[in-house]
Amino acid sequence: MEHLENFRLHEIKQEIEAASEQVAEERLHQAVAKGLDRAKKTSIKRRIGFQVGIMAGLLALTVFLLNYWGHDMKEQGNSSYESVVQGSLGDIPEYVLSQMTSDMEAAAEHGLYQPVNRSEQTGPYQVTVDGILADQQQIYLFITLANQSGKSTPMELSNYQFYDPKGDRSPRRITSPAFMSNDKYKTVQHLTYTLSFDESPAGLLVFSGNIQSSSSYEAESAFEISIEWNPDIYKNLQRTIALHQTEVIEGHSFTLNSLVLTPLATTLAVDTDPEAGTGIEGFINSKLILDRKQEGRFVQAIYPRNYEYRYAADDNLSLSRLIFNSIYYRDINEITFQASGITLSSRHAFEITIDTAKEQLIAAPSNFTLLSLKENNAQEVELQLRYSPPQPDSPDLEPLSFDFNRYFLDQEGNRHRFLSGDYLKRVAILKFDALSYPQPLTFTGNQIDREQIQHAMQWDFPFIEQ
Amino acid sequence: MNEKEWTVHARHGDELAFNQLVSLHKRKLYSIAYSYLRNEADALEALQDSVCKAWLKKATLKDRDAFLPWITRILINGCIDELKRKQRVLPQSHAAYEGTHEMMSIYRMDLEIALARLKPKYRHVLTLKYYHDMTLPDIAKILDRPEGTIKTWLHQALKQVRKQINKGGEQYYGASGKLPASRN
Numbered sequence: 045m046e047h048l049e050n051f052r053l054h055e056i057k058q059e060i061e062a063a064s065e066q067v068a069e070e071r072l073h074q075a076v077a078k079g080l081d082r083a084k085k086t087s088i089k090r091r092i093g094f095q096v097g098i099m100a101g102l103l104a105l106t107v108f109l110l111n112y113w114g115h116d117m118k119e120q121g122n123s124s125y126e127s128v129v130q131g132s133l134g135d136i137p138e139y140v141l142s143q144m145t146s147d148m149e150a151a152a153e154h155g156l157y158q159p160v161n162r163s164e165q166t167g168p169y170q171v172t173v174d175g176i177l178a179d180q181q182q183i184y185l186f187i188t189l190a191n192q193s194g195k196s197t198p199m200e201l202s203n204y205q206f207y208d209p210k211g212d213r214s215p216r217r218i219t220s221p222a223f224m225s226n227d228k229y230k231t232v233q234h235l236t237y238t239l240s241f242d243e244s245p246a247g248l249l250v251f252s253g254n255i256q257s258s259s260s261y262e263a264e265s266a267f268e269i270s271i272e273w274n275p276d277i278y279k280n281l282q283r284t285i286a287l288h289q290t291e292v293i294e295g296h297s298f299t300l301n302s303l304v305l306t307p308l309a310t311t312l313a314v315d316t317d318p319e320a321g322t323g324i325e326g327f328i329n330s331k332l333i334l335d336r337k338q339e340g341r342f343v344q345a346i347y348p349r350n351y352e353y354r355y356a357a358d359d360n361l362s363l364s365r366l367i368f369n370s371i372y373y374r375d376i377n378e379i380t381f382q383a384s385g386i387t388l389s390s391r392h393a394f395e396i397t398i399d400t401a402k403e404q405l406i407a408a409p410s411n412f413t414l415l416s417l418k419e420n421n422a423q424e425v426e427l428q429l430r431y432s433p434p435q436p437d438s439p440d441l442e443p444l445s446f447d448f449n450r451y452f453l454d455q456e457g458n459r460h461r462f463l464s465g466d467y468l469k470r471v472a473i474l475k476f477d478a479l480s481y482p483q484p485l486t487f488t489g490n491q492i493d494r495e496q497i498q499h500a501m502q503w504d505f506p507f508i509e510q
Numbered sequence: 511m512n513e514k515e516w517t518v519h520a521r522h523g524d525e526l527a528f529n530q531l532v533s534l535h536k537r538k539l540y541s542i543a544y545s546y547l548r549n550e551a552d553a554l555e556a557l558q559d560s561v562c563k564a565w566l567k568k569a570t571l572k573d574r575d576a577f578l579p580w581i582t583r584i585l586i587n588g589c590i591d592e593l594k595r596k597q598r599v600l601p602q603s604h605a606a607y608e609g610t611h612e613m614m615s616i617y618r619m620d621l622e623i624a625l626a627r628l629k630p631k632y633r634h635v636l637t638l639k640y641y642h643d644m645t646l647p648d649i650a651k652i653l654d655r656p657e658g659t660i661k662t663w664l665h666q667a668l669k670q671v672r673k674q675i676n677k678g679g680e681q682y683y684g685a686s687g688k689l690p691a692s693r694n
Contacts, residue, residue, distance in 0.1 A: 061541070064541035067537075
């Protein structure tokens with residue numbers, strides 16, 4: 045093994061560990077959900093194929109017998125085949141169906157998918173909102189981007205936003221969408237946005253943003269599309285269970301307020317202390333157990349797929365909602381919230397000063413090092429900073445993490461916006477315009493400290509609607 | 511309900527039990543997939559594929575203690591298939607490093623090339639042992655072979671990697687040990 049050690053085995057191992065730590069929980073969850081969903085669709089197809097096989101066999105026998113009696117039953121044979129294959133999700137585009145988890149599919153089967161089919165041509169691009177799957181808590185938007193420039197250069201969406209022009213309700217959370225295809229050079233791309241709101245929008249949203257080619261400096265093409273749908277379809281599809289359970293763990297208090305069940309999500313609303321400098325970031329091993337005390341039944345649990353936050357003191361984030369998979373269509377008598385502790389987080393601002401003309405790091409926290417500074421071309425500078433987190437106290441705990449603010453300052457205090465900022469394996473890759481700035485430049489951001497408090501907790505709530 | 515009980519229920523088609531088991535091990539499985547494929551998108555795709563295949567084959571899961579080794583076996587076989595597919599599309603030297611997003615030292619390249627050229631069974635043993643710190647009994651469970659066989663495979667794998675790296679040294683650095691100009 046000594047021989048292999050010389051070949052940077054440890055380096056590769058570290059890279060694998062870092063990649064495994066850094067991949068977002070939501071992406072892992074999505075991969076599992078999609079895999080399971082694909083399997084179930086395959087099982088259904090197999091069953092349909094089997095049924096079609098039996099039907100075809102019976103049909104062949106019927107045709108044979110009827111032909112024997114001098115009748116032609118070919119037409120009837122075809123209509124029988126179609127009646128087996130057609131499903132209730134038939135109007136939904138294939139790419140949308142492939143994105144749906146079983147929750148989403150159940151909601152769509154209950155008529156919650158609404159076609160939108162609104163397009164806008166902007167420069168050489170066409171942006172189309174194909175459809176919406178919505179309930180009171182969650183909105184999925186299915187989008188197609190088409191590059192009609194004749195060049196197969198990757199497309200990029202930037203500065204996208206959603207707003208409700210009537211009530212100014214902007215989403216509490218928007219997931220960063222990824223193109224469905226791994227081939228970024230495809231000229232037609234599909235993507236899904238997931239939005240959640242404090243208050244459900246009244247059937248009208250404006251989706252705006254810019255689209256451009258990622259590999260050229262062509263001008264951005266702006267678009268703005270109004271999306272209309274009918275919220276009455278899901279108006280009454282919500283069940284709320286009051287919880288009102290407050291707990292204080294080593295001075296950190298929180299209240300479990302309510303559990304809201306809709307066809308697309310189960311939401312546990314939590315209140316945490318808004319003044320606390322160190323906010324509750326999440327619960328350790330939290331889950332909702334369904335009918336825990338029911339005898340003779342397999343106890344089932346669901347785990348949070350997302351956490352949502354609001355801003356508390358000192359720009360710290362404070363937990364406000366845990367989003368679980370939907371249990372709306374299930375028959376439940378009692379629900380239990382269980383967790384083995386809380387995770388706390390606090391943010392600490394940092395400043396890094398660099399003379400980019402002299403390529404010199406002037407000041408930085410000790411865990412940041414200047415990895416490289418180079419001009420990618422006459423228009424763009426790329427700065428790479430490596431972040432080396434200390435080992436966390438608990439192996440379950442993510443190490444310290446960090447983020448940079450969107451702007452940096454020159455020596456005269458003028459603000460400049462980054463062209464892009466990416467974090468790759470604890471390396472921040474920051475790109476900005478190659479201009480002659482008054483030196484040095486100051487880059488700011490936050491380091492995020494985390495700690496865990498172990499404290500077992502469990503509450504049973506009878507399933508009584510408010 | 512513990513993992514063994516979940517496994518029994520999952521085998522009989524309980525989706526939530528299956529989901530719980532996969533959710534419990536998803537990061538570990540991702541990490542294993544990443545060690546073969548070296549980019550996030552492919553590793554997530556491999557995880558998705560393995561979950562799909564595992565659900566379809568759930569009736570073949572016999573041993574209630576063996577959910578993780580069983581799904582890991584499905585996963586690593588899928589990873590090898592994906593690497594073979596990539597090699598058909600890209601020249602081997604590119605296929606091995608596509609998507610790693612970072613410069614790699616020549617030493618690392620030698621080791622990576624040597625691993626890529628191993629028979630899948632040898633590659634599995636080295637990957638699981640040295641990248642994931644698994645014990646020989648654990649690896650034996652995953653590959654469904656006796657421990658003695660795994661020990662032999664490990665010995666053979668190391669021998670072949672050393673041979674390959676030495677050969678690579680001559681091949682890449684030349685007799686002088688310097689990089690040829692074309693590689694700079």
